[in-house]
Amino acid sequence: MGIEILHDRCLSCECCVSACRRYIFRMGGKGKIEIDQNLLPLCMHCGHCTAVCPGEAIVLDGVPSASLPELPANLGLSPDALMLFLKSKRSVGAYSSREVPREVLEKALDAANYAPSARGAHPVRWVVITEPANRERLLQEMLPYYEHAEDVTSRSHYENYLKGVDSLLRYAPCIVLACAPEHVYGEADCVSAATYLSLALYAQGVASCWAGSILALTRQGSLKSVAVPEGCEAYAALMVGYPDENFLKLPHRPDPVVTFM
């Protein structure tokens, strides 16, 4: 762990100096970039220094800048297409039983790893339920809470179940929970990562929807079928699967409420 500057490659351009959030790099007296050893313990391991270095002169935690994947100068995505991508991502409420391949999930989880996390801590631990028996166990564990719920909406899920309608898991073949150690930013980190995950799934044609129902019961420790990692709390839950509905229009949304100052 640590930062090494390969001085024979360094262009002294100071890109690392401006990129580092912790001001760990500085221009030394002889025109050579130096590392401030006092500030080094503040390193977030975000890799920004390695990603901006045009000389590929930095090795962070043993990973040389030269080994990182290249970014094209232009991602080739039009702003309009991207806006439509964001706006058209719906919380899907009906899923087909078609399984989501492991590679598709792994690709999305890899993208979610690039979500912002406080202090670059990347604390999220995922729980992914895909085994049909485990999914069924989860549903069966949830039902009694809805049978005896006080509010009408919650009780309606149990009544739907009796009518043969799965309004709790919405037939989704896959359930994903984002967990993190209890920390002031644990929830924000999980929400950030789960949002990236849902968009990365959508990019691959896979739908998702927040599962407040699963999250609430997991948070109150009522579900044995969800293996929340030791010392962690669940902060986000998603139903995931191929959609069994087709949106033809963008639904209306209220205008954003903004105070520009």
Ligand SMILES: Cc1cc2nc3c(=O)[nH]c(=O)nc-3n(C[C@H](O)[C@H](O)[C@H](O)COP(=O)(O)O)c2cc1C
């Ligand atoms: C924190 C949170 C919890 C939610 N919980 C559920 C849920 O338990 N079941 C469900 O069907 N949808 C759930 N949703 C999805 C919302 O109902 C959905 O966002 C809303 O209907 C609007 O749809 P849209 O996201 O496609 O615009 C949840 C959304 C959020 C943000």
